[in-house]
Amino acid sequence: GDQEGKFQRLLRIQPRVAEGLVAQGQVGLGQAVRAAERTRVLHEVSQAIGASLNLEQLYTTIHHATERLMPCQAFLIALLDEENQELEDVYLVDRDGRWPGVRYSIKRGICGYVVRTGRNLYIEDLNEQIMRELDTWYFGRTERTVRSVLAVPLRAGERVTGVIAVQAYDPHAYTETDIEVFEQLAANAAIALENARLFAETRRLAITDS
Secondary structure (H helix, E strand, C coil), rough: HHHHHHHHHHHHHCCCCCCCCCCCCCCCHHHHHHHHHHHHHHHHHHHHHCCCCCHHHHHHHHHHHHHHHHCEEEEEEEEECCCEEEEEEEEECCCCCCEEECCCCCHHHHHHHHHCCCCEEEEEECCCHHHHHHHCCCCCCCCCCEEEEEEEEEEECCCCEEEEEEEEECCCCCEEEEEEEHHHHHHHHHHHHHHHHHHHHHHCCCCCCH
16 A cells, blocks of 8 residues: 555665676676575575474574574564464564564564565665654664664465564665575475474364363
8 A cells, every 4th residue: 555655665675686697697606606505505404494393493493594694683583363463573582682572463563564565575774764664663772773674474375474584783784695595594484384383283282182
């Protein structure tokens, strides 16, 4: 709607640029090596994520995987409660450690925006105006606040089930490649999180019935 369009203009979200160095055959050796390393790490972390059915362990694995792939000074996982149209921050971490999560309406915040639109949100330089427009807030200590935020939806089929977001203290911290890699990570994470959730629910029902 009009509000979403306002956010788009405010954040200067640009369409993907498909014509890059790869298309022009100008990739240097250093870039090729970095690309190969990212592919290797992504494969490793995808296997590690898929191997766990413990939700808490899974949150940590996804977080550490992100740290290996891109700048990551703060990280969060928010899961959607469809029935109540609320998000719960199940995993919030910054340089000072883990912080307690909160529940909030999908009408609020960066994660709410991602759930409502079903699209990535990359804020290259977070400021007070964007904070107000998105009705969002900081977590943790605020002596030094994040400037770059990349948030990507988690999906189970066509359904959005939550959001993962990586954050950095410097502006313009993420590249087009980072966004693509984070999308791939989110796809693997979403499947693993849904499997772990179903496993936990099955165990809970088994205990209840016994």
